Amino acid sequence: MAIIKAPRGTNDVLPQDSYKWRYIESVADKTAETAGYKEIRFPTFEETELFTRGVGDTTDIVQKEMYTFEDKGGRSMTLRPEGTASAVRLSLENGLLGGTLPLKLYYKINVFRYDKPQAGRYREFNQIGMELYGATSPFSDAELISLAKLFLENLGIEGTLLKINSIGCPKCRAEYQNALREYFTAHLNELCDTCKGRLQRNPMRILDCKSPQDIALAKNAPKITDYLCEECREHYSAVKTALDSVGISYEEDSGLVRGLDYYTKTVFEFIDTNSGLAVAAGGRYDGLIEELGGKPTPGIGFACGVERLFPLIPDFGKDTAPDIYIASMGPAAAKAAFETAAALRKNGIKAETDLMSRSVKAQMKYADKTGARFTAVIGDEELEKGAADIRDMESGETVKADFRNIPELTAILKNEIHICD
Numbered sequence: 001m002a003i004i005k006a007p008r009g010t011n012d013v014l015p016q017d018s019y020k021w022r023y024i025e026s027v028a029d030k031t032a033e034t035a036g037y038k039e040i041r042f043p044t045f046e047e048t049e050l051f052t053r054g055v056g057d058t059t060d061i062v063q064k065e066m067y068t069f070e071d072k073g074g075r076s077m078t079l080r081p082e083g084t085a086s087a088v089r090l091s092l093e094n095g096l097l098g099g100t101l102p103l104k105l106y107y108k109i110n111v112f113r114y115d116k117p118q119a120g121r122y123r124e125f126n127q128i129g130m131e132l133y134g135a136t137s138p139f140s141d142a143e144l145i146s147l148a149k150l151f152l153e154n155l156g157i158e159g160t161l162l163k164i165n166s167i168g169c170p171k172c173r174a175e176y177q178n179a180l181r182e183y184f185t186a187h188l189n190e191l192c193d194t195c196k197g198r199l200q201r202n203p204m205r206i207l208d209c210k211s212p213q214d215i216a217l218a219k220n221a222p223k224i225t226d227y228l229c230e231e232c233r234e235h236y237s238a239v240k241t242a243l244d245s246v247g248i249s250y251e252e253d254s255g256l257v258r259g260l261d262y263y264t265k266t267v268f269e270f271i272d273t274n275s276g277l278a279v280a281a282g283g284r285y286d287g288l289i290e291e292l293g294g295k296p297t298p299g300i301g302f303a304c305g306v307e308r309l310f311p312l313i314p315d316f317g318k319d320t321a322p323d324i325y326i327a328s329m330g331p332a333a334a335k336a337a338f339e340t341a342a343a344l345r346k347n348g349i350k351a352e353t354d355l356m357s358r359s360v361k362a363q364m365k366y367a368d369k370t371g372a373r374f375t376a377v378i379g380d381e382e383l384e385k386g387a388a389d390i391r392d393m394e395s396g397e398t399v400k401a402d403f404r405n406i407p408e409l410t411a412i413l414k415n416e417i418h419i420c421d
């Protein structure tokens with residue numbers, strides 16, 4: 001019978017690669033911790049309305065990319081296409097915004113988008129995101145940008161390009177939207193069909209469209225930075241000054257509007273200049289919390305696409321290997337090896353033994369493949385004497401030890417007792 005394959009646009013993580021994921025996640029944990037951000041976890045699916053309201057119903061995500069289904073109770077549910085809407089929902093539902101502010105959160109989640117699968121673009125992928133609620137200060141924009149950058153740096157990633165822009169507030173945007181509408185109306189026939197529909201409701205969305213003809217048109221469109229109100233202009237300028245003050249270089253890109261409807265003022269993206277793909281992106285969203293039923297509360301955040309980090313990380317460190325492989329010859333020795341391994345594991349020692357009834361030679365081959373640091377062979381002689389040679393596979397040195405004396409064996413394996421010939 002033919003095997004069933006994973007759905008298109010999804011990825012498996014294989015046993016030899018999972019440590020790389022744990023490495024990235026642990027770097028995320030550490031980065032978040034240095035700035036006082038706490039992890040949150042939330043459901044994989046939410047009521048569809050959370051995303052139509054939170055992400056915005058003129059966005060690509062809501063219009064084309066959501067995995068929406070009706071559950072058996074007839075409710076419309078959607079697999080999360082991003083984390084911000086859920087993070088806000090979680091905060092509102094649990095009263096977190098009535099507590100200590102600013103509220104600083106982060107998450108590590110899988111998300112689902114019916115995107116066109118290709119390198120760096122999947123239908124299920126992973127995001128690591130950080131969110132900050134309650135702060136309007138330009139330092140908070142700069143903090144989030146600097147944390148995204150610190151996360152990349154802590155992973156050893158250098159050389160991404162930071163692009164920033166301000167897309168203003170609803171006040172200054174109204175006038176800008178009119179200017180855009182006028183511009184694109186004059187080029188109506190050149191717009192893609194999706195963007196024709198966006199022209200009246202949200203012409204800024206056209207600037208983020210990926211169809212080549214719209215990208216070409218967008219080049220000469222009016223620029224938001226010429227329409228910013230005084231408050232937005234000052235805020236933008238203060239964000240840039242704050243970035244300068246901590247040595248973060250950036251490129252201003254007045255065409256950067258981002259794919260989500262809820263952004264206000266600062267938006268940013270870290271681009272991998274080799275692939276041209278964004279590895280992390282975010283912005284301020286001062287209207288979102290109110291849109292989702294909370295009191296007017298400012299917010300800012302970013303999300304990093306974890307799959308896109310992989311080709312950029314120079315060194316994932318090493319996967320863990322067994323501390324000891326205990327080989328055995330014959331049933332009585334196999335029993336002793338099994339018991340010793342079980343006892344060592346209670347001390348946190350990574351111990352393996354034969355489960356395949358293999359020859360000693362084959363067992364040692366297996367031990368070598370696993371990269372076991374120490375090995376021991378228990379046979380009739382060792383059983384009789386109660387002692388076996390513990391071999392350090394790095395130095396080749398051995399020491400005799402009572403393999404039933406678990407404290408002593410543990411100390412040897414933890415390098416607390418030094419082996420010398």
Ligand code: ATP
Nearest residue numbers: 115120121122125259278279280281303304305308
């Ligand atoms: P893009 O313009 O590449 O489609 P986006 O604007 O849709 O990105 P965001 O919604 O800002 O992306 O999501 C944050 C990050 O998630 C992106 O910067 C990117 O690194 C990653 N990402 C987005 N879509 C995908 C995908 N389909 N597969 C893998 N990673 C993705």
Ligand code: MG
Nearest residue numbers: 060061115259
């Ligand atoms: Mg997208």
